[in-house]
Amino acid sequence: MNSDSDLIKGGISGPWVAVAGNPNCGKTTLFNRLTGSRYKVANYPGVTVECKSGLLPIRAQSTEQKFLQVVDLPGTYSLSGTSTDEQIAIRALTGANPPSAVIAVVDSTNLTRNLFLVSQLIDLRLPLIVALNMSDEAEKAGINIYREILARQLNVAVVKIVAYRGQGLDELTRAVELLLSSPTVSVNAFAWAADKHTASGIPPLLSTPSIPDYPANGLYAPDPHEEEASLRYSWISEIVAKSCGKSSATEPNRTDRLDSFLTHKLWGPVTLFFVLGFVFQIVFAWSRMPMDLIAYGFEAVGAWLSGIITAGPLRNLLVDGVLAGVSSLIVFVPQIALLFLCIGLLEDSGYLCRAAFVLDRFMRRFGLQGRSFIPLLSCFACNVPGIMATRIIPSKRERLTTIMISPFMSCSARLPVYSVMIGAFIPRTPTSGFLSLQGVVLLGLYLLGIVGAIVSAILFDRLHRNRESAPFVMEMAPFRTPSLRVVLRGVLDRILVFIKSTGTVIVLSSVIVWFAATYPRPTETGQDLRHTYAGQIGAFIEPAIRPLGFNWEIGVGILSSFAAREVFVSTLATVYSVQSDEPSTSLARSLEEKRRAGLFTLPTALSLLIFYVFACQCLPTLAVCRRETGAWRFPVLMFGYMTLIAYCMSFITYQTAVLFLN
């Protein structure tokens, strides 16, 4: 990817072209097509909204080809609202460096509503091109838009395109080139009033439309925003009547028919259950093999490196520290890729809105909203992609709450810890029903996490009472065949963003944990953890964790599992000098012996299990939380809050267990 454009350090510099439009109008598809692989994703300064900027090859003035910066503005329905997306769009369009041209992407099947934003863009007096996207769908629906008439009515260039098929793009590019070489601005479009500024602060247009003379019944006084919107739509419907062969249709179509099934009282939730179950299965189970392959691959590289570097601290650093760190970073990629593949397909096809629609009422009980469900569900596979997935939640307040409760969902990395402890300490006795006592305990741990999440969500919601929720008002996008191109590109973007933003933290933390757990090394080749830095810290915190039933060895295990939770099992295996290829099973056996010997008791095991349900000591999770919230205080709060809860719950568990079992 080309880094010619230094976009984000304090705004857009140099000449650029904006791509604006409603959400779901195919703007992203067009942007991808125009820029090819020449684009990058970054954050707008100070907010967590992402900015996509790229390079469009054009021929301007001379015949040589050069590149023009293109920025994909956030999808908005208007420029007069107060949401972050709209603020960003209006700031970019009216700031110190306005674009040289604006491409307004319009969904041809929804011309009237899409022209609202266009009318506001015209107000801004920027050189404008209207790109009528999805013109193939419009034709199929019997909507005939007369391009030349529309262009004359709006007084801007109008081009018909089908972005996902790549049709009309050359014409669009030529239109952009023409506009850049001789910029014209639309005049005489629409008038608000001769001497009144529009309520939104955007300067008024000209000419006088007719207002529908509908009785208002004296019930209320329309405010300036309403009047303005009303006038705009009157103007727009006149234009559409003149330039469209068919007015806004109100007959049911394929989307409506599908929806009567998908949002049905019974079939809606049933379909949802199967779809979400399938998504979960994909993210949880199908990622196993790629993850194992990655781990195996890195081990192979490690073995090769061990072969060519002589034994010593350098080799240990490279293989056990850095390489292991990189491996623990890359191992996240399959789950992130699969989750965003599913989300991308669900979103592009239009099903995601239906899922949110069905779930919204249920989720709202906990201070969340419909779209929170999928990210939270994926957290059961892994918190990292789950938190990244919260970007599908448009409202900042609900998004934050969802992120903050994500770690309560027991991720798959906690399973080795759960299974070792349950295997060693919970008898296999069958209970009434089809689950053994072991199964019941495991289920209980997951449910405990969910209860913790619900309580926290309600608490956070109370705390943020004053912070306004964004309106739910959600467009039910028409069902479309998802564009694999766009979805895959989105997956790649997510992976790159993940590696770029959290890569250093993850690898570094792995190296630090390895270092602390290895040095200082006793002279013999035995692995005595007691004398290492990690062991010393474990011994140091032992008085604090003894009320939880933990000794210094467990302390070391908890500290080392900061880099990755699974490390706990191997650390403990090391401590108890378990030498084998299957640390989990042999550790369980070893622990069982210790239990019988009274060295590692049931209360300790229970306390440890509870600790792992509630503790957030996964650094990758905290790093992703930082990236997605854009502030340090959230991961810090998350860590502090959950550590406190983990400590208290663990304490209660241990003391109660000791009381009852003695």
Added chain:
Amino acid sequence: MKHDSPTTLAMIRRGERAIVVGLNAGSQQLRNRLLSMGVVRGSEVMVTGVAPFGDPIDVRVLNSRIALRLSEASHIIVIPKS
């Protein structure tokens, strides 16, 4: 076209149409969003669906459908169209 007395969109049942009269109360953000999506004086709306718990509702406006929570729909004053 017979005009009934004005009511809110939240009271309109599935399958019924109404004409928008205006918006009342509600946050500015909500009003701006509704206005930009075509919920303006004179627009015809139709309730095409309802979620399993009765909330949110699925409403046709212009040539698209939007989902609205009942609390949001209660800010839209309409006259039922029969």
